[in-house]
Amino acid sequence: MRLSRYFLPVLKETPAEAQIASHRLMLRAGMIKQASAGIYSWLPLGYRVLRNIERIVHEEQQRAGHIPVLMPTLQSADLWRESGRYDAYGPEMLRIRDRHDRDMLYGPTNEEMITDIFRSHVSSYKDLPMTLYHIQWKFRDEVRPRFGVMRGREFLMKDGYNFDLTKEDALHAYNRHLVSYLRTYERMGLQAIPMRADSGPIGGDDTHEFLVLAETGESEVFYDSEITDLKFGDREIDYDSVQQCQSVLEEFTSRYARTDETHDPAIFDQIPEDRRRVARGIEVGQIFYFGTKYSEAMGATVQGPDGKATPVHMGSHGIGVSRLVGALIEANHDDKGIVWPWEVAPFQVGIVNVKQGDATADAACDALYKELTAAGLEVLYDDREERAGAKFATMDLIGLPKRITVGPRGLEKGVVELTDRRTGESEEIKPELVAAALT
Amino acid sequence: MRLSRYFLPVLKETPAEAQIASHRLMLRAGMIKQASAGIYSWLPLGYRVLRNIERIVHEEQQRAGHIPVLMPTLQSADLWRESGRYDAYGPEMLRIRDRHDRDMLYGPTNEEMITDIFRSHVSSYKDLPMTLYHIQWKFRDEVRPRFGVMRGREFLMKDGYNFDLTKEDALHAYNRHLVSYLRTYERMGLQAIPMRADSGPIGGDDTHEFLVLAETGESEVFYDSEITDLKFGDREIDYDSVQQCQSVLEEFTSRYARTDETHDPAIFDQIPEDRRRVARGIEVGQIFYFGTKYSEAMGATVQGPDGKATPVHMGSHGIGVSRLVGALIEANHDDKGIVWPWEVAPFQVGIVNVKQGDATADAACDALYKELTAAGLEVLYDDREERAGAKFATMDLIGLPKRITVGPRGLEKGVVELTDRRTGESEEIKPELVAAALT
Structure with missing residues (x-):
């Protein structure tokens, strides 16, 4: 691209509204422009980075055998009434009424919709395992959007959903996602540490968040310093192998690493003192296993080998695609500006x-x-x-x-x-x- | 892809709700699933076709020198108040109120937002010409959505906007888009005929619609049969050449071809009778030159060579990306199913x-x-x-x-x-x- 024919509106002054480096640098480098509170336009340079991240996420998802679909941004409230989340979800859900006075919403996540697709089309255990994912814009009506694309209202996310016959199969899907996420972040030049987390409104027992260490992170994190020496590297992995995925999970989650939500000082204090770390982190992904929570509520069953209808075991798995642009800059910048890793550079x-x-x-x-x-x-x-x-x-x-x-x-x-x-x-x-x- | 590991939910029965071939075949081939009225999920097979179309549109836009950006789906009502369209736009605009009671809307088009980006960052004629485009989901709250993705409510569209110093420059941008669109559609294996059209809520004098002939088209069209013999082919084009673009425009628009909105029987009847055609067509794109309508209302000026502030001349140019999936099927199917052109096949x-x-x-x-x-x-x-x-x-x-x-x-x-x-x-x-x- 010849710059004389490009649109790269760099700013000389540091914008007053930007409190953190990534927000400041994205504005100064002409990557984004705020459209309204927490909602951004991606200018040419920013758009290129966003697309690179999206491409890496797609490639790694498909390498793991996950199948891309694309669900719409707007959803019918009726689906969310089936799961009980329409009333349970707070004011962060953007509720909309269409011209025929039907209740709709701008999807903050897609468990209900993907479960509806599944139950409409899949009826036999023979079609399992199955993991569907999409990369689509979502909306959460944050009360105080800030930090640019790091805590915006309209954001781009990859969310994937696994459907399995048994808990064991679903836990393999969970592990497979963990492995695939490690690869995904490393390809972007980013170290993201899986930490035991809290499941929040998605529900479920098993969940890990992936955090990038950065002073400006919104979460306080506690970890054993040995964990930052781990690298996924270029090892070959067979995503169908339960044993291989399990052993990567164990390697990367056996050391202490938790967010403040799940932090347990009693356990933390057993780590040798010189390895105890308290720092801040940016969440760039999260994986969940939540069993039959949605499949039971919404009647997503398959006929098992025994002929009986069985609710499927599910999990959901997200990567914050637009947020990663900010996280990458937080982890890669100096006094002069951004320092892009090769794979995501515009x-x-x-x-x-x-x-x-x-x-x-x-x-x-x-x-x-x-x-x-x-x-x-x-x-x-x-x-x-x-x-x-x-x-x-x-x-x-x-x-x-x-x-x-x-x-x-x-x-x-x-x-x-x-x-x-x-x-x-x-x-x-x-x-x-x-x-x-x-x- | 091995089908045993894919998700291809083909239907044996013809769905009762589908009135036209493309809608019927997209449902039967497991390409889409309706999420709510006029809103669809793209299942794996449909998603692949959508991505192929998107890729071709991106490649051809960039070949013409147009720069990709990405604007958000939700917009602030304030911008639309500046242009006067917030009140002028009818019930097809989906109006939304956020948690702070701010008026927002789901963008049906982006003239205001792109003009805002332009006026914030460009101040000299030296930065012109410039054409920015994006491919993003849009919403029009159709009173009776139907025909599947052909007349949906949430739809994917490429919309591009040119900014030029003079009317002459802007008309070159118009011509350049026309040429680029001819190439784009032909690459998809589609003949789309540019027809003189009506500008509707976008405004402006010069506008052409691109129509694919199909019995199920929503528009009645009138044309000289000679026009269907024209092929863009693999000719080389220099998109910077005013003369080359102008001559393609003349070649493809000098014969009579109009939609019912602009049809003039007196002119039509002068065509030799054996070449007069009355048929139906599906609109798959439209280009507009509307001059300074938005730049004057919103203060988008540049300093000209004479040092004076001049409102820029603009146009907007759209391709219906999701609608094209339907149009392609309308033009390419037989009794057994879909017949994909090579370039867009899943x-x-x-x-x-x-x-x-x-x-x-x-x-x-x-x-x-x-x-x-x-x-x-x-x-x-x-x-x-x-x-x-x-x-x-x-x-x-x-x-x-x-x-x-x-x-x-x-x-x-x-x-x-x-x-x-x-x-x-x-x-x-x-x-x-x-x-x-x-x-």
Whole structure:
């Protein structure tokens, strides 16, 4: 993308309303614009990051054998009356009345709707196990939306639902989600720690939240420092293997790690003192097993091997897609701006032409831009008539992992400069070697 | 995808509520499920088609130089009060009140919001031309939603907005959209004819609707039969070239083609009688030039080359993404089911194992499935324990372009059968030649 033809409205001043780094940086980098309280438009740069996260979530969900669907944003109140949650859900549910005076709502989650789909179409245990998921906009009418996309009202979430014949099968689905989430977050360059949590309005006994450690996190967390040494890495996993998924779960949840809701000082104090950590965390996902809560209330049964109708065992599993954009920035920024991990960066490479209009510099930039794009890289070429300092500041602010600086002086020596955003290290390199260095 | 692990709830009976072929077939093929009146869940097969259409629209928009953003579904009423449309829009606007009693609405379109983004961030003519677009769910509270996704209430739409300094520039943007839309629809295997239309609540003088001819179309259309011979084809186009875009527009709009809203019998009757056509059409897109209607009302000005503040010239341009799924089926089906064009098919190839459990047949299917998937094809392998007739009926119903039939008898001769869904023609082919035949 040539910046002269792009829409990247960076702000020079720090917006007064932003209290945390990610919110501030998303506004300054022209990633979002508030539309109304807790509701944002995603400007071009922000939209690219959102799509990258969405893509990774889709790929990892499908790798685990989960099937994508897409449910609507608006739901009928009747479904929620069946489960009893229409009255139980508080003022965070946005209630709507249509032109025929029917009660509707903007879905904050989809347990009822997916259970309705299931009961309408599935009647035999032979069709199980089944996990359906979607990535869709949701709404929670927060009383005080804040922190930008971290605690917005309209937000993008992946929510998935497993349907199984037995509790054992459903717990495998739970474990499979845990494994898949570990992979998902790591691919984004993020360490998210599964912590024992509270189930809230979803219900159920087994639940883990995934938390990213960050000073600005909304939850206080307590953990054994050994847990931060664990890496999922590039291990191969067979998601059908009960044993493999179970053993990953044990590895990642056997050490103490809890949010303040489930924290137990008596247990915590048994950890050697030098390993006890109290910190803050941002919740970026949660998995639940809640058994037959919805299937019984809504009559979602299958015929078991014994011929009898059995309510299915279910769980639900969420990843906060739009919130992750904020969490990623909280975990990846410095004084100059955002420092994107490669996999989610809006562009991986920025080209700065320090002397736009100079025929040699322009030609070298054009050639690099074409070559890198052809090599499959996403490149933002700053071809504006701007002084070099302003171009560098913009590149630092928007945080592309690699910057290539092209100017007449370097070109005379036959080199350009390749700079790593995270380390700040630069090297001179021949233009014809750049593509190989980056791929 | 192995069908035994997929969720494809095909229906044997024709649903009573469905009046037109696309609605009937989408329900029967397990593509959608109604959630409430005019609101649908997209089941796995339907979701794949929707994503394919979305992908083509994104690619063609970006090829034309348009920049993707993503605006929220809910909007503040205040913005619509600025343009005067909050009161002017009828009961099709879904009005919502949040917990703080603020007036909101579920966006039926985004002229106000995009104009607000523009005026907040752009102040110089040097940043023009600019076209921003998004693909987002919208809501129109139709009094009688019907025909499935063709006239739903919650629907997915691509809407784009151009901002230009002068009327001439904005008309080039209009033409560019027309060209880009012709390409977009043709890529989906659809002929959509641009017809002079009425601007309705968007406003403006220049507008064309794109209509797909179909007996079940909601609009009566009148056209010169010569127009259906026009093809955009694979011609190269420079979207920056005013002349090139203008000449495509002239080619595709110089013959008579109008909806009933703008039909003029006096002009129509001048066409030679054997070329006069009266038919029905489905609207799948519309482009508008409306000048400074919104920019003046909302103060969206740029500083022109003369230093004076000038309201920008705008247009808006929509493609009905979810509606296209229905339109595609209306234009592509037969007695047995859907006949998907290759580019939008949920899977391009289906493998039918006529004797599941037979070691030779299973091995041959597995090998084909792996090979075709590795070749980049999307393959649905019917590996269920079902009789062959039922498998064929399902494949015909869901309309994958190519079917490979694998059975012990053929394998003994060293062949499988390759069938084209559209023509019904079959040929025997060696399994090792299938991939080459399909790619």
